[in-house]
Amino acid sequence: xxxxxxxxxxxxTKLALFENGQSVAAQEIQHRKSELADFARxxxxxxxxxxxxRDFLKTAGGDEIQLRAxxxxxxxxxxxxxxxxxxxxxxxxxxxxxxYGEHPCNLGGLMARAFGREYDVPAYVVDPVVTDEMMDKAxxxxxxxxxxxxxxxALNQRGMAxxxxxxxxxxxxxxxxIVCHMGGGISIGAHRQGKVVDVLNGLDGEGPFTxxxxxxxxxxxxxxxxxxxxxxxxxxxxxxxxxxGLFAHLGTNDPxxxxxxxxxxxxxxxxxxxxxxxxxxxSVCSMVPALVHxxxxxxxxxxxxxxxxxxxxxxxxxxxxxxxxxxxxxxEPGEIEMVSLALGAEKALEGExxxxxxxxxxxx
Numbered sequence: 001x002x003x004x005x006x007x008x009x010x011x012x013t014k015l016a017l018f019e020n021g022q023s024v025a026a027q028e029i030q031h032r033k034s035e036l037a038d039f040a041r042x043x044x045x046x047x048x049x050x051x052x053x054r055d056f057l058k059t060a061g062g063d064e065i066q067l068r069a070x071x072x073x074x075x076x077x078x079x080x081x082x083x084x085x086x087x088x089x090x091x092x093x094x095x096x097x098x099x100y101g102e103h104p105c106n107l108g109g110l111m112a113r114a115f116g117r118e119y120d121v122p123a124y125v126v127d128p129v130v131t132d133e134m135m136d137k138a139x140x141x142x143x144x145x146x147x148x149x150x151x152x153x154a155l156n157q158r159g160m161a162x163x164x165x166x167x168x169x170x171x172x173x174x175x176x177x178i179v180c181h182m183g184g185g186i187s188i189g190a191h192r193q194g195k196v197v198d199v200l201n202g203l204d205g206e207g208p209f210t211x212x213x214x215x216x217x218x219x220x221x222x223x224x225x226x227x228x229x230x231x232x233x234x235x236x237x238x239x240x241x242x243x244x245g246l247f248a249h250l251g252t253n254d255p256x257x258x259x260x261x262x263x264x265x266x267x268x269x270x271x272x273x274x275x276x277x278x279x280x281x282x283s284v285c286s287m288v289p290a291l292v293h294x295x296x297x298x299x300x301x302x303x304x305x306x307x308x309x310x311x312x313x314x315x316x317x318x319x320x321x322x323x324x325x326x327x328x329x330x331x332e333p334g335e336i337e338m339v340s341l342a343l344g345a346e347k348a349l350e351g352e353x354x355x356x357x358x359x360x361x362x363x364x
Contacts (some may be wrong), residue, residue: 002065003349004115005341006053006072009105011036013049015056017065018044018342025060025226026338030073042102043095049107050114050253067119072112073155073337076101078361082131082154082196084348085114086124090360105129123244124355126344127154133195138290148206152187152199153307159340160306160332161191167330168301175301176291178326180284180319181335182309184253185209188283190290198290200283208279211253211309214244215279246276255312277315288326307335 002024007014011033016026029052039045057065072087075095085091087109093099095106109125116123131154141149149248157179158172165172173194180188186207188200200207202215209215217240225231231239239248250261251273261269284303291298303323305316310333320329347353 003342003345004053004057004067004112005338005345006070006108006111006115007337007341008049008073008104008111010104013052014338015053016338016342017060018339018346020337021339021343021346023338023342024344025056027056027059028057029264042098042104042106043110044323045104046110046114050111053111053115067115067121069122069124069345070112070116070119070348071124071126071341072108072110073105073341074130075109075123076103076104077128077130077358079130079132079150080128080358081133081356082158083356084344085125085128085351085356085358087116087125088358091125091358094360100130122345122348122355124345124348126341127158129154131196133197134199135197137289138198149204150196150199151203152184152189152196152203153181153183153335154189154341155337155340156306156335157181157187157189157191157196157338159343160304163332163336164302164304165332170301176299177302177304178284178287178291178300178305179304179306180280181314182210182280182305182307184212184308185308186213186280186283187217190287192291192293198287200287203241206283208275208283209245211246211255212242212244214240214248215283216249246272255309257314259312259314273315274318277318278322281319283317284323285326302327303329304332305329306331306332310334 002017002019005016005018011031013029016023077094077100091109091216092113095109112123120281129151132150134150141148161177161179162172165175177190177191185202187202188207189196190198202213207215226236233283250258250269260275262273288298291300303326310316310331323329348355
């Protein structure tokens with residue numbers, strides 16, 4: 001009896017079967033851009049990715065496979081608390097219609113539901129990217145019309161925090177952690193007693209610059225650039241989200257290439273690399289006040305560096321040198337989204353975690 005895990009990304013579909021918490025079959029299917037170019041909308045890829053999943057199941061065991069549940073990566077929904085949710089009509093409709101935004105992760109819940117119905121088993125999403133446990137005081141900005149949003153790598157952040165908590169011999173729900181997920185985008189979360197009470201949301205332009213994003217910018221010069229016609233709104237948005245950061249400075253988003261250039265004596269690359277590490281370290285430190293509760297100090301158990309960029313030892317060493325005064329720094333490279341999805345479904349099936357209900361928000 002297996003749990004099928006489905007994690008759709010921009011150019012890949014990650015699939016796995018888990019039994020007793022262990023992966024017994026896994027595949028990461030890479031989709032060529034030419035294959036996806038014919039689909040006008042993300043949801044148009046549904047049948048294409050479902051067929052890829054059927055092919056995986058056939059290879060993994062075919063008719064012999066028996067499922068207990070299906071877990072898909074949570075997509076863009078209205079803000080919800082973290083945890084396990086059954087894919088219901090309201091959720092499926094919001095994902096199908098991209099009510100809160102279009103992203104390949106929206107297919108996770110839809111595909112989970114399709115296979116759940118086919119095998120007559122529950123279909124779940126776990127810790128979706130819209131997980132929102134933010135403190136009210138952290139939402140306000142200097143402009144009442146604009147409020148900060150919780151949008152981050154919730155699944156991987158929480159999964160890595162649980163791993164480090166186990167290493168420390170404490171329950172995740174009893175500790176305070178700062179988790180920094182570093183990939184093409186960077187998100188940083190303040191995890192206090194099992195809740196993520198503040199987040200630096202890279203999709204909204206917060207936090208440090210990244211391999212491809214600008215991160216926080218001085219606002220007035222940006223407004224002047226748009227006002228004076230130096231750059232259009234669309235070009236600025238593209239720079240903020242896809243053509244900023246390391247790429248804008250050095251023409252590459254690969255830290256390995258930057259380190260190689262530094263070793264060859266490229267002083268410009270060295271300065272940008274140090275600025276990048278400094279920006280991440282400074283943003284990590286900014287999360288400390290979120291862990292102060294009542295009259296108690298922050299009592300920070302660990303700072304965790306994770307995501308694909310955590311594989312860069314020069315980068316994690318440079319960041320760690322600047323934040324080690326906060327708490328022990330744990331480097332947990334890569335991601336454990338598939339394991340976290342399977343674990344969430346397992347806990348739901350065993351009754352260890354309550355399955356929550358998604359209710360459509362009346363206002364999109």
